[in-house]
Amino acid sequence: MxxxxxxxxxxxxxxxxxxxxxxxxxxxxxxxxxxxxxxxxxxxxxxxxxxxxxxxxxxxxxxxxxxxxxxxxxxxxxxxxxxxxxxxxxxxxxxxDPASASNTKKELALGIWLTSSVLLLIIAAILLYGCLHLLCRRRRERLQGQNGTSEQDHRKVWTKSTAHVSQEFSSQGQLTQDIEEKHPGGIQLATIIENPSACKEPVMLTSKSLERVPTTEQCSAIN
Incomplete structure (x- = not known):
């Protein structure tokens, strides 16, 4: 063979x-x-x-x-x-063979370059992810701060409104007290008329003033 x-x-x-x-x-x-x-x-x-x-x-x-x-x-x-x-x-x-040796070196260099490129891409992807995560975190904190400021403003407005309403009620109470001090008889008369247990007799009306004035026999409790 x-x-x-x-x-x-x-x-x-x-x-x-x-x-x-x-x-x-x-x-x-x-x-x-x-x-x-x-x-x-x-x-x-x-x-x-x-x-x-x-x-x-x-x-x-x-x-x-x-x-x-x-x-x-x-x-x-x-x-x-x-x-x-x-x-x-x-x-x-x-x-x-010199050509084979050159090809071997080229293949080795190409392999090293590809490996380095892959590693750089991985590192770049990790850095990009970290930057995006940090930006999202800062934006979330900023939004939370804005929401907190808005809530504080609403609370201040509500407090001012409550204080204003309380002040108005106090003013009305003071005004009512002043009126009672100035016209004690009028307030007492209105209270007596509105109370049904105080006077059970009908009210007589005068022809001149047409005002509701109780007679002497109607309410002896007034005297």
């Missing part, structure tokens, strides 16, 4: 093999391992570091993530069988 290894770089290599009739209904196993000099010569399947399964429709495979300046052995078998010497090939990887 002729296995060919080509397009070798510091990290990749392409393995090509002829199709096998016995693998028509199965798959190919591509096994490879670094430092071939340290492997046992028994070609045991368990001795290989990596193993890839390839569909029977393909007859080539690109081995990736290799170490530069390293000796590798690669074997291709049918359906995970233990390989033989004619199913394997030894090759050496090249130095690190």
């Amino acid at each position: 002729g296995i060919i290894v080509q397009n070798i770089t510091g990290n990749t290599a392409m393995v090509i093999w002829p199709k096998m009739a016995s693998c028509a209904d199965s798959f190919y196993s591509v096994m490879y391992h670094p430092n071939w000099n340290n492997m046992l010569s028994s070609y045991s399947r368990k001795s290989f570091q990596k193993e890839e399964r390839v569909p029977t429709s393909r007859s080539s495979f690109v081995v990736e993530n290799l170490t530069p300046l390293t000796t590798y052995i690669v074997c291709v078998t049918c359906q995970s069988a233990n390989p033989s010497s004619d199913q394997c090939r030894v090759f050496n990887t090249l130095e690190q």
Whole structure:
């Protein structure tokens, strides 16, 4: 079985093999391992570091993530069988490709940039939330202060109105007292007339004044 290894770089290599009739209904196993000099010569399947399964429709495979300046052995078998010497090939990887190294650095820098951007976005979101929370709190406190001032104003107005009403009642009471002091007979007469128990007799009206004057016989209690 002729296995060919080509397009070798510091990290990749392409393995090509002829199709096998016995693998028509199965798959190919591509096994490879670094430092071939340290492997046992028994070609045991368990001795290989990596193993890839390839569909029977393909007859080539690109081995990736290799170490530069390293000796590798690669074997291709049918359906995970233990390989033989004619199913394997030894090759050496090249130095690190400058373009690959540059791409690796770019990918690393891009990953760092993305991570930093995500962290900055998270920090900005936290700061924005804190500012909005603080603004809402200050606005709530301001509204509460305005409501408290309005309540105090209402209380002052109500107190002034109550004091004014009380003052009016006091004035009326003083005026009534003054009238009683000036006209004691008139107040007594009105009280006697309005009290039905004081006089039960009818009231006589004079023709001159048409005033309600009790007769001598009506109320003896007046004297």
